[in-house]
Amino acid sequence: MPFKPSRKNLRKLVENLVNIRSDKKNPAMTAFLKKALRENGWKNIREHGGNVWGSIGTGKIKILYDIHSDTIPAQKAGWRGDPFTARFQNGRLYARGSVDDKGPLGAAIFSGNFIKNSKDYRVYLLASDREEIDEGYGCRVFLRKEKVKPDFVLISEPSDMKLIFGQRGRIEITLTARGIPAHGSMPEKGKNAISMLNGALNSLSKLKFGSVPPFTATTVTPTVIKSEGEGKNVLPLSCSVLLDIRINHKESVGSLIKILKKNLPREIKIEAGKFCPAWLLKDHNYAIAAKKTFAQAYGKTTSPAYWKFCTNGSSYASKGIPVIGFGPGKPQLCHKKNENIKMSDIERSVEFFRLLPSHIAELTT
Numbered sequence: 001m002p003f004k005p006s007r008k009n010l011r012k013l014v015e016n017l018v019n020i021r022s023d024k025k026n027p028a029m030t031a032f033l034k035k036a037l038r039e040n041g042w043k044n045i046r047e048h049g050g051n052v053w054g055s056i057g058t059g060k061i062k063i064l065y066d067i068h069s070d071t072i073p074a075q076k077a078g079w080r081g082d083p084f085t086a087r088f089q090n091g092r093l094y095a096r097g098s099v100d101d102k103g104p105l106g107a108a109i110f111s112g113n114f115i116k117n118s119k120d121y122r123v124y125l126l127a128s129d130r131e132e133i134d135e136g137y138g139c140r141v142f143l144r145k146e147k148v149k150p151d152f153v154l155i156s157e158p159s160d161m162k163l164i165f166g167q168r169g170r171i172e173i174t175l176t177a178r179g180i181p182a183h184g185s186m187p188e189k190g191k192n193a194i195s196m197l198n199g200a201l202n203s204l205s206k207l208k209f210g211s212v213p214p215f216t217a218t219t220v221t222p223t224v225i226k227s228e229g230e231g232k233n234v235l236p237l238s239c240s241v242l243l244d245i246r247i248n249h250k251e252s253v254g255s256l257i258k259i260l261k262k263n264l265p266r267e268i269k270i271e272a273g274k275f276c277p278a279w280l281l282k283d284h285n286y287a288i289a290a291k292k293t294f295a296q297a298y299g300k301t302t303s304p305a306y307w308k309f310c311t312n313g314s315s316y317a318s319k320g321i322p323v324i325g326f327g328p329g330k331p332q333l334c335h336k337k338n339e340n341i342k343m344s345d346i347e348r349s350v351e352f353f354r355l356l357p358s359h360i361a362e363l364t365t
Contacts, residue, residue: 007347013040014106014346015086018095023073025050025129033069033109033127041112042125048145050129051138056112059121061364063357064150066138066312067105067157067327068131071097078337092340099329099341101131104156107328107346111353120361124150128312135170135276136315149321152286152360155313156327156353158334159305161298161345163290164325167307168215168246169278169314171253173260175200176240176269184233193239194227200268201241207263212248214306215278218256219246242273246308249278276310279317286322289359294326296359297351307331326352 013036022029033052034045042054052069074083074096081087083096093103108125115123124146128138143149155164177197182190201222209218221244229236245256253272260270281287294302309331313323328345 010106010110010347010350011088011343013110014093014098014103014343017069017102017106018086018093018097019084021084022070022097022129029069036109037112037125037127040109041115042109046145049137049141051126051141053124053126053142053146054112055122055124056115057118057120057122057357059119059361061121061361062124062148062150062152063121063360064124064126064142064153064316065108065353066126066128066142066153066155066316067108068101068129068138068312069105069127070129070132071100071102072132072335074337080338083337083339088343091344092342093346094338094340096339099158099339100334101157101327103329103341103346104158104327104349107349108156108353111350114350114354115357118357118361121357123357124148131312135274135310135312139312139315143319149319150316151321153313153316153321153323154353154356155311155316155323155325156349157307157309157311157325158329158331158341159307159325159327160330161328161349162305162326163287163294163302164307165282165287165304166214166249166280167278167309167311167313167325168218168248169251170274170276170310171243171245171247171256172273172275173243173245173256174240174271174273175243175260175264176238176271177267178238178269179235181230181237182235184235187235190235193236196265196267197225197239197241200264203263204243204260207259212250214280214304215248216308218248218251221245246310247278249280251278276314277318279313279323280306281322281324284322285363286360287324289363290324290326290356293352293356293359297355298348309334
């Protein structure tokens with residue numbers, strides 16, 4: 001009897017995705033993704049380093065759907081149930097990864113049942129790994145192994161069913177203070193690196209960044225702090241903090257370091273780490289195609305929206321590849337306890353994935 005895709009099939013697909021842990025490398029997730037792509041119409045299935053991809057169509061126009069399969073960890077405290085076991089309640093799916101990013105991933109995989117096997121385009125679906133800890137890893141693997149440069153990339157992350165035409169970038173910067181060890185009972189004989197760094201953080205908390213439309217103001221968030229010393233009763237030799245800085249499209253590593261140097265004591269060492277640039281797609285033909293797709297799928301227009309967070313989109317945009325974003329689920333529920341998503345949004349988003357390739361192909365036919 002031929003397979004007829006249904007809501008029941010989609011629900012089971014997403015349920016299986018969240019029930020397989022992927023907060024760290026898990027061969028079971030890789031195996032399931034290969035099976036799921038094959039069962040839902042995707043061809044030429046490949047895998048490397050936890051990234052799994054397939055394609056539909058044989059045309060010259062290359063379209064890539066990038067949706068990550070990994071999640072952040074979760075502790076059971078504060079969850080109304082096991083965070084790694086799907087729980088359905090009042091039309092919503094509760095689980096770690098339900099909204100970020102396995103709900104969107106399930107919808108994109110499922111859309112393979114409906115995407116036309118066309119000679120006008122070739123659609124790739126990449127279930128990318130390690131996005132939460134290394135944005136762009138999946139992009140690098142795909143481009144190197146597939147030896148293809150997509151004409152257009154759709155990043156599917158939660159967007160509350162809105163079209164995303166840009167995102168803020170991200171810079172990791174480490175601040176380090178070096179102290180002078182002394183006995184804890186005689187702190188005046190040394191220099192406390194923790195106190196030095198605390199003063200620097202107080203200065204940073206007073207910094208005010210203006211917004212640069214369409215993006216909100218730059219944010220500087222301390223996320224990891226550690227000290228090194230010779231014992232618990234000794235002033236630490238050093239103390240460092242990792243800053244997670246979210247920037248607009250006109251800022252750079254250099255401009256942020258300049259601001260930090262101006263506002264921090266000279267004794268604080270500033271080191272730049274990972275950088276993912278902001279991106280913005282304005283008045284591009286692919287943006288027009290996405291708007292037409294949205295109008296056909298949902299019978300209405302939509303205003304452009306922008307992500308505050310960073311995605312794999314930075315890696316593609318930095319290579320000159322046009323990028324937009326779209327996905328079911330509310331962004332503000334990402335990384336939260338009792339993370340959840342409306343099943344109806346997952347179901348509705350399938351139509352966008354289905355229709356987009358034809359509208360992209362119309363640009364060159």
